[in-house]
Amino acid sequence: MAEKEEFHYNDKYHCNINIHRGIAVGVNKERTVYTKTSGGDGHIHTGLDGKVRGKINPITTTSHTRIHDKYFLRNQTSGQEEDFAMTDWDIALRDGHDAAAVWIVPRGSNSGPFIAFHNYTLQKTSWRADRLPAIFQLKKPLSLRVLDIIVWISSILLAIALAKQITAGLLLLLLFLIVAGVAAITLNAFLYKLVCGARDAENAAARKALSDRIIQMLSEAKP
Structure with missing residues (x-):
């Protein structure tokens, strides 16, 4: 059974921290390669003069690899065994290693993403802050995005208007546009910091408090 603890910061960012520590068994690592091929299309035709004309687009191939780690962790204290499947972590793990998986479940949800993996045998920790739940992810408000566009358009129009007022040449117009940019x-x-500065600072503090608590729980978890 995973150890579970409720977490919140300033009565926000409510979630449960889940940790399961145990001895790794049945460790399996798989790699899946995805390949995409495009191009090769086009057209050719023979003219009245007998010459062949046309164009064939070149063939391009792109690929990416996804890594799947599957394993069991058997807790020696409780005897509980849990199976895990993690994608794109590429963890360092072998059978017999003492390890722990950490995942976060937002309040009101039944599941959540893995955000950390610690190998006690190797003393190695992997963190994936990019996989934190949406409550920890920062997004620029739509109002600020619209305001950004308005500021850019206004600055460019002002630069063009000033250039026309003094009948500036092309080089001076370019200079005005650079200054406007x-x-x-x-x-x-400045507007982003004014509107979102306090929010971003609180978010950074909440993330740090979460990571500090996870580190403490990992140190206290029983094998």
Whole structure:
């Protein structure tokens, strides 16, 4: 049975931290290669003069590999054995290793993503903060995205208007546009910090509190 503990920060970011520690058995690593081929289409025709004309697009091939780790962790204290399947982690694990898997379940959900894996035998920890639940992920508000566009358009129009007022040449117009771009970037960064600075700071603190608690739970988990 996995150890479970409720977590929250400032009465937000409610979730359950789940940890299962045990001896690894039945470790299996598989790699799946996905290949996509495109191109090769086109057309050719023979003209009245007997010459063959046309074009064939070149064939391009792209591929990516997904790694699947499957294993069991048998807890010696409780005798409980759990099976795990993790994709794109590429963990270092062999049969007999003492290890623990960590996953987060948001409040109101029955399941959640793996975010950490610790191998006690190798003293190696893998973290995947990018897989934290949506409550820990930052998104730019739609209102700020719209405001960004407005600032950019306004800056460009102002630069063009100024260039026309002084009958500037092309080089001066380009200079005005560059200055307008820098001003737009600076203003948008200021507006983002003004609107989202406190939220981002709280999110960073919540992530740190979560990772600190996970580290402590990993150190206290019984094999």
